[in-house]
Amino acid sequence: MKVVTGVVGNDIHVVANRLIDISLEERGFEVFNLGVNTYLEEFMDAVIETDADVLLISSLNGEAEGWCRDLQILKSQYDFKNVTFMIGGNLGVGEMDPEQLVPKFQSYGFDLVFHQVDLNVGLDSLEAFLEAR
Amino acid sequence: MSKLYIDIGSTYFKVSQKGNIEQYFRNFDKNILDDLNSKCSTIVNQYSKEDIHICSSANGGLSTLIVGLTNSFSLKYAINIAFNSGINIIDTVLYSKLESEPVPLEVIDVVIVVGGIDSVEKVFDEKLLNYLEKVNYQNITYVGSAKNRDFLIQNLENIVVLENIISDKLQIQEEALKHYLTDLYQSDIVGKEDIKQLYEITSNQIYSTPYIVNRSLPKINERLDVANPFIVVDIGGATTDIHYSRDLVNDNILTENGYDRLVFKKLGVYKSRESLVHTAKNNEFVFELLEYLNVTENILEEESTKATKTLMQLAIFLVLYKVSKHHGQYVELNLDILNSIVLTGGITKVLTQEEVEDIVLFFYKKILQFHHAPTTLLDSNYEIWTYGI
Numbered sequence: 226m227k228v229v230t231g232v233v234g235n236d237i238h239v240v241a242n243r244l245i246d247i248s249l250e251e252r253g254f255e256v257f258n259l260g261v262n263t264y265l266e267e268f269m270d271a272v273i274e275t276d277a278d279v280l281l282i283s284s285l286n287g288e289a290e291g292w293c294r295d296l297q298i299l300k301s302q303y304d305f306k307n308v309t310f311m312i313g314g315n316l317g318v319g320e321m322d323p324e325q326l327v328p329k330f331q332s333y334g335f336d337l338v339f340h341q342v343d344l345n346v347g348l349d350s351l352e353a354f355l356e357a358r
Numbered sequence: 359m360s361k362l363y364i365d366i367g368s369t370y371f372k373v374s375q376k377g378n379i380e381q382y383f384r385n386f387d388k389n390i391l392d393d394l395n396s397k398c399s400t401i402v403n404q405y406s407k408e409d410i411h412i413c414s415s416a417n418g419g420l421s422t423l424i425v426g427l428t429n430s431f432s433l434k435y436a437i438n439i440a441f442n443s444g445i446n447i448i449d450t451v452l453y454s455k456l457e458s459e460p461v462p463l464e465v466i467d468v469v470i471v472v473g474g475i476d477s478v479e480k481v482f483d484e485k486l487l488n489y490l491e492k493v494n495y496q497n498i499t500y501v502g503s504a505k506n507r508d509f510l511i512q513n514l515e516n517i518v519v520l521e522n523i524i525s526d527k528l529q530i531q532e533e534a535l536k537h538y539l540t541d542l543y544q545s546d547i548v549g550k551e552d553i554k555q556l557y558e559i560t561s562n563q564i565y566s567t568p569y570i571v572n573r574s575l576p577k578i579n580e581r582l583d584v585a586n587p588f589i590v591v592d593i594g595g596a597t598t599d600i601h602y603s604r605d606l607v608n609d610n611i612l613t614e615n616g617y618d619r620l621v622f623k624k625l626g627v628y629k630s631r632e633s634l635v636h637t638a639k640n641n642e643f644v645f646e647l648l649e650y651l652n653v654t655e656n657i658l659e660e661e662s663t664k665a666t667k668t669l670m671q672l673a674i675f676l677v678l679y680k681v682s683k684h685h686g687q688y689v690e691l692n693l694d695i696l697n698s699i700v701l702t703g704g705i706t707k708v709l710t711q712e713e714v715e716d717i718v719l720f721f722y723k724k725i726l727q728f729h730h731a732p733t734t735l736l737d738s739n740y741e742i743w744t745y746g747i
């Protein structure tokens with residue numbers, strides 16, 4: 226399975242990104258890591274060029290909302306039927322209620338949303354989701 | 359034995375031996391070889407064919423059409439390689455928009471098709487063939503996913519298949535395509551009588567000048583007093599080029615020599631003067647700039663030395679403006695950390711150091727809100743190209 230990953234927007238928090246890269250490799254995924262400071266269009270383009278199965282975006286600085294709002298528009302421009310869209314990290318600024326954040330990001334077009342959830346818990350869910358698909 | 363270097367430009371030719379460079383105005387009534395012989399046959403005759411190296415920007419270069427799968431990878435990588443190979447004219451089409459894009463009317467020297475890492479199947483289909491049927495091209499090359507090669511070979515006559523320019527890790531692989539394009543440039547020259555004759559005096563490959571300038575970049579800070587990171591701005595008669603070090607860019611491309619090139623076809627001072635003036639008039643800062651230079655808008659329509667100077671200053675400003683943040687170029691340079699600007703080309707004959715510094719300072723103060731500007735250096739001897747040949 227191929228996964229494109231990276232940190233969205235003008236976000237330079239790199240530590241989680243490295244951990245995600247390593248964890249995914251360990252779980253047997255083929256990883257395309259675009260690193261920090263990546264725009265949504267670049268993520269989508271990377272999914273197209275690699276024919277990836279999963280797009281795993283992380284965001285730590287609280288700006289994800291602004292950078293991911295256009296996901297539906299970009300999804301409509303190409304056939305992404307078989308791609309799983311996932312996002313995690315700190316999706317809101319400060320102490321925001323996950324009960325509001327999760328549906329919001331789902332409405333943007335993400336299949337899996339993890340606000341301040343441990344990485345391994347998130348990756349377990351991803352595997353379960355892919356299995357079920 | 360020392361070597362003789364010759365650069366054939368659109369207005370001058372330059373002859374360099376033992377570090378000494380002479381320049382001559384081209385006489386357009388004569389063909390290039392006769393012109394060269396009439397001006398410096400004694401020098402040329404002193405050298406054997408093996409010791410004469412020639413580069414040229416006189417034949418305009420190749421025109422390309424790139425069909426790519428995405429903007430961020432296929433098209434971006436191919437554009438990058440094409441510019442670095444000395445190509446000036448680049449048209450691009452996104453594969454997903456192929457059916458709604460107009461077909462270019464002019465003859466294309468080379469079509470480049472690219473998309474997908476090697477393991478990706480079924481990137482291109484009939485849609486590509488239908489489109490290409492309508493395009494009038496001379497050469498075609500495929501530099502995309504390995505799994506699509508058979509389809510293209512079976513359906514497109516004469517297609518040259520090269521190594522994928524997108525690696526399995528989504529990084530750029532430039533060598534094969536760069537080689538192909540520089541060789542094609544060479545055979546294009548051979549088709550052009552004027553330059554073809556130059557093979558009477560050299561047995562070495564004739565390269566395009568921008569390709570040579572790009573090759574010389576790694577040597578510039580050894581030879582000239584400039585500090586990294588720097589850019590080289592080549593403002594000539596036909597186009598304006600920027601060569602920049604990759605330290606100034608924040609993106610996913612990692613090329614081997616670490617320097618890239620960007621071309622502004624429409625910002626030449628002579629051959630594309632009209633579009634330069636047009637771009638200038640549409641820039642919101644230009645009136646302030648003209649005032650700062652103590653001239654009025656009317657100068658843009660005049661034919662005088664003063665007008666040429668002003669146009670060149672405008673060209674510097676516009677080029678910096680276009681590569682600074684958010685102006686839709688395919689690269690954005692981080693000019694905040696730039697240390698030196700080197701100017702080469704015809705501009706060094708027209709503007710003084712002070713006039714250049716003036717404009718650069720205006721840009722840094724006005725657009726970037728800085729108090730100081732990078733140092734500037736004029737390649738007045740026009741020697742940079744000799745480092746790369």
Ligand code: B12
Nearest residue numbers: 236237238239240241283286287313314315318319344347
């Ligand atoms: C180190 C750090 C920095 C360093 C970053 C250095 C670098 N290059 O990485 C510096 C000093 C540069 C920095 C800058 C800023 N930071 Co900071 N930074 C931190 C800090 C202290 C640690 C981050 C870290 O590396 N943690 C270790 C890693 C392993 O954990 P993690 O990042 O949380 O990732 C885990 C989970 O989030 C999760 N995860 C991440 N992605 C995903 C994806 C999925 C799908 C899943 C399931 C899970 C998941 O898994 C990871 C491993 O468990 C945190 C606070 C904190 N203690 O977390 C603030 C923090 C992230 N920063 C914050 C802010 C606001 C900023 C700045 C805006 C500050 C400013 N005003 O300038 C800038 C932004 C710069 C930018 N353009 O991005 C805020 C974000 C607020 C929010 N979202 O609510 C935090 C939370 C601090 C705070 N409490 O206010 N920061």
